[in-house]
Structures are given as C-alpha cells and as structure tokens.
Amino acid sequence: MNVVEEKWNEIIEHLRVEHELSHISFSTWIQPLKVYNVVDNTVYLLVDKAASVDYIEKKYSLPLKVCIAEITGIEYEVVFLSEDDERIEELKKMSSASTDKRKTKTAAEKAGLNPRYTFDTFIVGNNNNFAHAASLAVAESPGEVYNPLFLYGGVGLGKTHLMHSIAHFILDFSPKKKVVYVTSETFTNELIHALKNGRESSMSDFREKYRNTDVLLIDDIQFLIGKESTQEEFFHTFNHLHTAGKQIIISSDRPPKDIETLEARLRTRFEWGLIADMSAPDYETRMAILQKKIELEHLEIYHIPDDVLQYIAQNVKNNIRELEGSLNKLIALYRLEGNGRPIDINLAAEAMKDILSPDDNKTVTPELIMDIVSDHFGVSIADLKSNKRPAEIAVPRQIVMYLCRKMTDVPLKSIGILLGGKNHSTIKHGVEKIEHDVEENEQLANTIDIIKKKINPV
Numbered sequence: 028m029n030v031v032e033e034k035w036n037e038i039i040e041h042l043r044v045e046h047e048l049s050h051i052s053f054s055t056w057i058q059p060l061k062v063y064n065v066v067d068n069t070v071y072l073l074v075d076k077a078a079s080v081d082y083i084e085k086k087y088s089l090p091l092k093v094c095i096a097e098i099t100g101i102e103y104e105v106v107f108l109s110e111d112d113e114r115i116e117e118l119k120k121m122s123s124a125s126t127d128k129r130k131t132k133t134a135a136e137k138a139g140l141n142p143r144y145t146f147d148t149f150i151v152g153n154n155n156n157f158a159h160a161a162s163l164a165v166a167e168s169p170g171e172v173y174n175p176l177f178l179y180g181g182v183g184l185g186k187t188h189l190m191h192s193i194a195h196f197i198l199d200f201s202p203k204k205k206v207v208y209v210t211s212e213t214f215t216n217e218l219i220h221a222l223k224n225g226r227e228s229s230m231s232d233f234r235e236k237y238r239n240t241d242v243l244l245i246d247d248i249q250f251l252i253g254k255e256s257t258q259e260e261f262f263h264t265f266n267h268l269h270t271a272g273k274q275i276i277i278s279s280d281r282p283p284k285d286i287e288t289l290e291a292r293l294r295t296r297f298e299w300g301l302i303a304d305m306s307a308p309d310y311e312t313r314m315a316i317l318q319k320k321i322e323l324e325h326l327e328i329y330h331i332p333d334d335v336l337q338y339i340a341q342n343v344k345n346n347i348r349e350l351e352g353s354l355n356k357l358i359a360l361y362r363l364e365g366n367g368r369p370i371d372i373n374l375a376a377e378a379m380k381d382i383l384s385p386d387d388n389k390t391v392t393p394e395l396i397m398d399i400v401s402d403h404f405g406v407s408i409a410d411l412k413s414n415k416r417p418a419e420i421a422v423p424r425q426i427v428m429y430l431c432r433k434m435t436d437v438p439l440k441s442i443g444i445l446l447g448g449k450n451h452s453t454i455k456h457g458v459e460k461i462e463h464d465v466e467e468n469e470q471l472a473n474t475i476d477i478i479k480k481k482i483n484p485v
C-alpha cells in the first residue's frame with residue numbers, strides 16, 4: 028500500500044482541522060473521495076459524482092496537495108477522476124502491472140524488511156566500508172564466507188540498514204531462499220509465547236521458523252539479556268544453522284567480548300566468523316547521506332542552500348538517525364512557518380536546538396522516554412499525546428506513563444501535561460495498569476526491560 032493510501036484518513040482529518048471545514052462540507056466533498064491509484068508522484072482521487080469534479084478541483088486541489096505533503100513528507104500532484112473518466116482504463120493497466128511487481132516483493136515484505144534499507148541507498152564512507160564490504164560478500168555468498176557476520180556500532184549508525192540490505196539482496200537474487208529477520212526482543216518474546224503455551228506444537232513451530240531457514244538475521248543481540256532459557260534456545264538455533272551451513276548475521280551495540288550478560292559459549296561462537304564495526308561517519312559521509320536523502324525523498328523542491336546542509340552535517344556527528352531527523356525537522360518547521368521564513372541557518376539552528384544542546388550525561392527526562400518509546404514501537408509523538416484508543420497506541424502511551432513514574436521524579440500532573448493534557452487520574456491509571464500487567468505478562472516485562480536499557484544504557 029502506498030503511503031498516501033495508508034495515511035489517507037489522517038490526511039483528510041488534517042485537511043478538516045487545518046481548513047476548519049464544516050461537517051457538511053467535509054462529508055459532502057472530502058469523505059467520499061477514494062484514492063484510486065498512486066503512480067509516481069501523482070495521486071488519483073476518485074470523485075463519486077462526475078458533476079462535482081470541477082468544483083472539488085478548484086476548491087480543494089491545493090489544500091489537499093499541501094496536507095498530503097505535510098502528512099507523508101512527500102510532494103504529490105493531485106488529479107481528480109470521475110468514474111467515466113477515460114484515464115481510468117489506463118490506470119487499471121498500470122495498477123495490474125504494479126501488482127505484479129508487488130508480488131515479487133512479497134518475500135521481502137514477509138521477512139519484515141524496510142524497502143528503503145538497501146545497498147543502493149546506503150552511503151559508504153571510512154566509518155563503515157569494512158562492514159559494508161563484508162555485508163556485500165555475505166549477501167553474494169550466504170553461508171560460504173563469514174559465518175556468523177557480527178556487525179556492531181553505536182546507536183543510529185546503520186546496522187539495521189545494512190542487515191536489511193543483505194536480506195533484500197539475497198531475496199532479490201534467490202526469492203525462494205528463506206530469510207528471517209528479527210530483533211532479539213521478538214526472538215525472546217516468541218520463545219516466551221511458545222514456552223508458555225505449553226503445547227509441543229508451539230515449540231516445534233518456533234523451531235521450524237528459526238531452524239528451517241537459509242539466513243537468520245538477529246538485530247540488537249545485546250538485548251538477549253541474562254535470560255538463560257532464551258540464550259539456551261538461541262545457542263541450539265545457532266549450532267543447528269551453522270552446522271547446516273546456513274548464514275547467521277548478528278548486530279549489537281558493542282563487540283561480543285563486551286556483552287557482559289552473554290554466556291561464554293555464545294560469545295565464542297560469535298567470534299568464529301567476522302566481526303565488523305561501524306563508527307560515526309566523517310563530515311563528507313554525513314553530507315553524502317543528507318544529499319542522498321534529499322534525492323530519495325524528492326526534497327529538491329525546497330532548494331535547501333548548501334550552507335544549511337553543511338551546518339547540519341557539521342553539527343550532528345554521532346548518530347545518522349539524528350542527522351536525518353534534523354533535516355526532517357527543518358522542513359517541518361519551514362512548512363509550519365507558512366513559507367514566511369526562508370530556509371537558512373537560523374531556521375536550521377532552531378530545528379536542531381534539542382540535538383545541539385545534548386545532555387551528555389543523559390539525564391532521564393520524560394521527553395527522552397517519549398522519544399525512545401516512540402522509536403521503539405514506531406508510534407509518533409503526536410499519537411502518544413493524542414487520545415487515540417487502539418492498543419498499538421494506548422499501550423506505548425501507558426508505558427511512557429509508567430516509565431516516567433519509575434525513572435523520573437516528575438509529578439503525575441506534569442506527565443499528564445506532557446502527554447497532551449491528560450489528567451492526574453488517567454496517568455495514575457496508566458501507571459497502575461502497566462505495573463499490574465508486567466507481573467502477569469512476561470513478554471511485556473521483557474519489552475519494558477529492553478526499553479529501560481535503551482533509555483539508560485549500562
């Protein structure tokens with residue numbers, strides 16, 4: 028599904044709020060619109076009544092374009108179609124071609140891979156060229172060269188990106204190969220689930236998934252922490268795959284010898300293959316990453332001056348996620364200012380003020396907790412602050428409440444204000460709910476344990 032289709036409800040809701048549409052205008056003109064197709068950078072919207080096309084086009088084309096860009100971060104043209112429009116036939120053909128294309132992608136989708144994380148989009152610099160070369164060699168000859176391949180490096184330096192690139196490469200050339208990518212958190216939680224279930228079949232399903240694979244990628248192995256049963260199971264999985272000549276790729280924030288909670292027998296095995304580190308990129312690499320992002324996300328339309336890009340690259344040195352985040356924030360600020368302010372160094376400084384004044388001793392603040400929880404679950408800060416009720420948003424929000432309570436001295440009332448103005452009793456309820464659930468739910472306890480370690484790395 029294209030991002031516009033995925034976020035369509037959010038886009039029209041944004042339009043409703045931003046343009047203060049009355050209920051009647053919204054339900055008459057906007058709600059009935061359907062995303063018919065998205066081809067390159069054009070969104071085709073189907074209008075239910077042919078007679079309305081001209082009116083909707085005149086009145087809503089520009090506002091919709093802006094809202095789509097604001098919500099998706101990508102600029103699209105908007106074209107309105109009625110059902111009898113002759114372009115529909117043309118689009119049908121295109122859409123069946125793209126469905127065919129999609130079919131070939133399902134292996135990568137099934138393996139849970141981010142389509143953006145490929146070798147093509149990965150910038151090679153002095154900081155990562157060894158890890159990159161080793162990854163490419165493994166991708167070209169899985170199970171034959173470095174086994175396991177152990178990638179390590181600090182937060183946001185491209186370990187996940189490189190692992191997904193290997194998996195994409197293998198699946199592109201050998202779509203039939205079984206590739207499993209998981210974080211060690213998922214591995215642990217699936218094991219807990221299988222063990223708790225108590226049925227023989229659950230455990231055999233678990234083993235079938237992890238042992239009957241050609242390539243196993245385990246991200247963030249440092250979180251396979253101090254849990255004997257998990258390490259035991261992983262040890263057998265590892266031996267099984269390694270003996271069968273199957274490829275294992277592991278990532279961590281530190282080398283095997285420094286993972287204190289790791290059993291010695293696993294540590295030794297991780298050292299059997301190749302260990303490659305990824306360090307912080309130099310200035311040229313940071314500039315190249317920013318330029319690549321501009322190209323990939325079609326941000327050229329903003330004509331960001333060179334000195335602004337240089338300013339970002341000079342100031343964000345140790346985390347590529349923050350480098351990308353600074354660019355996103357700059358553009359978001361520019362849009363918010365209604366084009367009133369030019370994109371210049373002042374605007375960049377404002378966009379980056381949280382990053383430029385980092386807390387070196389990393390005091391745990393509610394903002395830090397919110398950032399890490401948002402990143403961990405892939406839920407936006409806006410959603411955490413909202414009143415949305417689906418569990419995939421409500422649970423992370425309650426985890427924020429719980430962790431703010433446990434890890435900071437901030438009063439419940441202030442936590443409520445931070446979380447979009449919730450009252451004291453909502454926060455208290457959230458904290459108590461998680462306190463209760465972690466006692467009963469080992470998977471949740473494991474997840475919270477991992478988030479705590481991300482907030483406060485040892």
Ligand SMILES: Nc1ncnc2c1ncn2[C@@H]1O[C@H](COP(=O)(O)OP(=O)(O)OP(=O)(O)O)[C@@H](O)[C@H]1O
Nearest residue numbers: 148149150181182183184185186187188316347348
């Ligand atoms: N060399 C690179 N070229 C282009 N983009 C990169 C590069 N390295 C990292 N990135 C981008 O930076 C972001 C963070 O990278 P990634 O998630 O792979 O880091 P990580 O090392 O796995 O972080 P964590 O320790 O938090 O798991 C991603 O959006 C990724 O695409």
